Amino acid sequence: MDDRKKKILQAVIDEYINTAEPVSSGALVKKYGLDYSSATVRNELAELESNGYLDKTHTSSGRVPSEKGYRFYVDELMKDDNVSLEEIKYIQEKLSTKINEIEDLTKITTSTISEITHYTTIAIGPRPETQIIEEIKFVLLGSRMLMVVIMTDNGLVKETIIKYEKDITQSQVETLNNLFNSKLKGKPLNKIDKPMEEYILSEINYSIDVIKPIIEQINKVIEQEEQVYYEGTGKSFDLPEFKSLEIAKNFVNVLDTKELMLEMLNSGVAKDINVYIGDENEQKELKDFSIVTFKHTVGDKELGTIGIIGPKRMNYSKVISVMKYISKKLNNNLQTNQSQENETKDTK
Amino acid sequence: MDDRKKKILQAVIDEYINTAEPVSSGALVKKYGLDYSSATVRNELAELESNGYLDKTHTSSGRVPSEKGYRFYVDELMKDDNVSLEEIKYIQEKLSTKINEIEDLTKITTSTISEITHYTTIAIGPRPETQIIEEIKFVLLGSRMLMVVIMTDNGLVKETIIKYEKDITQSQVETLNNLFNSKLKGKPLNKIDKPMEEYILSEINYSIDVIKPIIEQINKVIEQEEQVYYEGTGKSFDLPEFKSLEIAKNFVNVLDTKELMLEMLNSGVAKDINVYIGDENEQKELKDFSIVTFKHTVGDKELGTIGIIGPKRMNYSKVISVMKYISKKLNNNLQTNQSQENETKDTK
């Protein structure tokens, strides 16, 4: 593909992302100051179409990017969109909130991204198996409530409560502390499986009534980590593609299906930013949408995955720039936070 | 209004709720086995219309219920819809899960209602000010993480974590335990206000760096209790009223505005079940929808508010019956649970 073709293709896609209308040869020449006539552009467009980068909605319509076109655009043409000063300020302000629990981090990041990009944003926390249990602590609340606190290596904390019908003694709590720590400390935060459960039960002479609920609750809390966070569901509805009821309905249904969202967010390769355009999505329900995800990490530790979902005609350049910026910012904040335990004040 | 009018009005509304089409005099006679002719029915319909219970979409169309009509229907005509055996079974199964945290309770109830009624269901937890602090407990995790656990009188637990830059000693923890308990135990779970904050600070000689984050976090956890839970957002989209893009968009936007949902759920009078039809909603954004809410309580303790939102043409009778049933069931479960601390096994 020669330079002129690239230039024209880029212009078509930029224009289409802006207007959502099929792009005509005339408009390209006029708006993008191309120094050849519309007829020449038409010839190029015809060729780009026959190479699969563009489509037409009907014989005499302007051109519309194909999925192959978008893909080429994302991979080769798109230029980085600068994050504006106001946006930077806004992001820094929101991310400088002191964050102790992973849910908060995820929520704040999600809402920030949604507000800046104006797209619907979804997120999940870290997959349990990527976290290492640093300590388990049992705390007695009153005489019949036992709280289990699990601390993981990324400095985050999960807790759950078990209610008993009989009193629990402080010495039982000590034993539990020792037992569970000796068994689980340093292990990944996986559900406690049958063999491990048997083993724990065999090691302790308490009634099964005491241990069983603990294991159940721990497993529950580990599983439920897979919660999906949403922000800005309504935002997409102002986009012209949502004029089609079919698409709008599809979109809502997709968001409403948690399993689908989980699968989608978890399927990202370990690249900084993943872009899936239409049919590139593994899930056929997502074929009309594009998705951009990134795993946010501190060092080699995964803290969750955040994704944007929108029409294929998405402002990829904006979205990706914002994600890159936020990803970097998060990393900085959390790394200083973790090494120095300082309150993160953004140095102007 | 005489009996025949009532009968006809009820038939119109029942039919409209089923079909979503304007109801004609002929259809009424045929489907509802009325023993007078369509002409008579037409006369009655005309009168019901002039009294404001019915509307027409155009001069020669069938009748459609007005808001006044729906209101009369809900208040006087509607007969209780029996909850079917399968539904009862399903509800009992879902509600018999052992529940320790209020979030779980709310989530499970919300999803149960949504699944049975096929409407979008929203919920919030108990308003903080209705809960009484029973105890506050500080627990040291490692040497620089402090966990604050707040137990309330409805047996539910809230916790939060504070990270420090310096070590915290066990004796400090003791002091905090004493201080906060003596000040807050027995008080409603309100945010800690300035005077109280001053008072606590004056009572203790720790650096402000220790106390301040505690108060901030406690306040944060109290505020965030006002979380909104959703289930079945997509369900409504199959209803014919959502053919109108206007309405569909409105609906999504309404759900997307948390403040609106909070306001709406909190505005319920202390009646068992509140029904708001269209313009009866205080929030003008909700004028095209009907909302049915109930506060779920154990004894006189509020545990949260759950609401269904759907088109004005809602199956009120079904929705209200399900809510009544679930409300009763919740109450039973929790009361036995609380008085005996027994696992709630449903007695067939």
Place this chain on the structure above:
DNA sequence: TATTAGCACTGTTACTTGTGGAGTGCTAAC
């Protein structure tokens, strides 16, 4: 050989017109 002006052609959109049908309101008869 690459570019471009010119023009026929195509499909879209918006507007009009016409027709069948569903349902009402009214009148007059029962």
Place this chain on the structure above:
DNA sequence: GTTAGCACTCCACAAGTAACAGTGCTAATA
């Protein structure tokens, strides 16, 4: 008080038309 009968209204849908935006192709041009 009820009902058969009928004129009337309005909608939904189909078909036709006109304006127009934009293309593809041809032939002329640099």
